[in-house]
Amino acid sequence: MSPGKRWASTTIFVFFFVIGFVYWIDKSVITDANFFRTIATTISPKKSPAHVEFPLNCSNLNLTITCPTIHPGTINKKEESSPVACPAYTRWIHEDLQPWKSTGITRDMVERGRVHANFRLVIVKGKAYVEKYSEAFQTRDVFTIWGILQLLRLYPGKIPDLELMFWCGDSTRIKKRDHQGLKAKSVPPLFHYCNDDESLDIVFPDWTFWGWPELDIKPWRTTLVALKEGNKRIKWKDRKPYAFWKGNPYVSKKREELLKCNVPNKNDWNVRLYIQDWIKESKQGFKNSKLEEQCTHRYKIYIEGWTWSVSEKYILACNSMTLLVNPQYHDFFTRSLVPMQHYWPINITNNICRDLKLAVEWGNNHTDKAQKIGEAGSKFIQENLKMDFVYDYMFHLLSEYAKLLKFEPTIPPGAHEACSETMACLMDDKLWKIKKFMVESMVKTPRDALPCTMPPPL
Structure with missing residues (x-):
């Protein structure tokens, strides 16, 4: 066969092969949507709204970094009934809040706790604001606030508006002996890590659940x-x-x-x-x-x-x-x-x-x-004492506390908005371990289900 005829035969074969292949694609692939859907899913899997992630975005790092405009607190998540009961220690929340069950909590009561507090925490519309009063030992206040921010990421939009005072020291502050008789109606609610039979501090999980960098x-x-x-x-x-x-x-x-x-x-x-x-x-x-x-x-x-x-x-x-x-x-558990x-x-x-x-x-x-x-x-x-239950304890404690407030929480003039970016992104090389523990303990995905079911009072 001459070179010219061989070239013509090859051209005709390629032409009909392409026509046949295109026809096969049209009938067997394009009409089968699952084919490309499978490829697309493999290359770029889609996440359900409930599993949307909140990454730590430090790309615009500077000394005036602010919280993201798209905040976890603005994302709506489908609610589901809780599949499990809370651990028995959760029932002590009722006991810790008992001093304010009959009176409720007024703004004056909250302000009375300021003399003891390291910081004031305000939550409004799912966002956290902090007003700092005094230095806490090491990074106790830092990781306590960090833990609360992770709770807001875990249950976006589910934590009610509230305002509270927090003490990060060792000793209890609100003594029962100082709040008897008529004074019992003005007990300042103060959040703290521990309690005893002689005090009224409201028990909250300690900072080490998110890390203690000073002791590694x-x-x-x-x-x-x-x-x-x-x-x-x-x-x-x-x-x-x-x-x-x-x-x-x-x-x-x-x-x-x-x-x-x-x-x-x-x-x-x-x-x-x-x-x-x-x-x-x-x-x-x-x-x-x-x-x-x-x-x-x-x-x-x-x-x-x-x-x-x-x-x-x-x-x-x-x-x-x-x-x-x-x-x-x-402590709480x-x-x-x-x-x-x-x-x-x-x-x-x-x-x-x-x-x-x-x-x-x-x-x-x-x-x-x-x-x-x-x-x-x-x-x-x-x-x-899995972290899921620690967060659920926090959720129920803050929710029950918020129900007792007899005033509308407001953002104080001296408070600043706190979020994962304003805390973790500004850590320099000297504070690398603090940032490491923050990133390690950061909640990246909101939970699908509601918190565990809280037991009744004792």
Whole structure:
């Protein structure tokens, strides 16, 4: 065949091949919408409105950065009924707000709390505004506010307008003895991390749920996973048969009394106590203070500091039987703990060294029962103190509090709008760990369902 005829034959073949292919595409593909829909979905999957993300946008970083004009609080989300009941500790919200059930909360009551507060928080139309009054210790106020902002992102448009005062210190502030008789009608509502039988502070989750950068304690969601993995490293019966405690003993008389038990050469009280030098640890990169590496003993001791201690949740989560030294104060979740089910109680008013020794001896002679108590305490933390429930506690507390307000919340002249961008984007290189923990604990997607169902009052 001549080159000319070969070229003509090839041209005719290509022509009819193209015609046939186009016809096949027209009949088999274009008419089948699922084909291109599948390709499009693979390349660029579409998200439902309920799963729209709120990324941290620091692209326009400058010293006058403002909150996005499209704020999470403006997005409508389909409501669904809650599938689960809240943990039992949520019912204590009713108790904490009881002082204002009959009177409601007036603006004058809120203002009375200003003398105690580190900051005022105002929520209006799903946006947060903060008026700062005094410096809090380290970054307690920063991560408390950050946590509230994440709640607004989790439940956009669902938090009612409110106005409150917040205290970030250790000691309780609103004493019952100062608000008796006629003064009981003007109790200032003050949000705080702990409470006791002699005070009226409104209990709120502490800042460490979003991270404690000064001590390199990561956000709770990350830490909880690490503790769960840490529990698997050493089986309970293979752990050291002693009671372990590590911390700063110089913040309370209780801890100084505990430290007297650390004399194994003279009289072994079955305890192993270690002083935590946080300054030294900081210089060494916190190599010896990883919480998940401290689940090595069969028993762990919880003892209060100035007041309550954030360490309680880390200790309980370790699978070790917690020897809980008679606490005076409580945070929001510990009021549901049951002695001899979740922990072994130690009475501080007696001989603490002897009581610790007896508890350890009992546990070593009844290993199955001791292990069961340790695992029950850890299970309580793993199942009832997940971040989802922490946020739901916050949601219900703020919602119930807002119902009591007898005035319309307004934005104070000295307040500034707070959002994830105004907090995280302005962190410089020296504050990299703060920004790291913020990004790590940031809520990116609103929740589909409503919060858990709140239990009735006690």
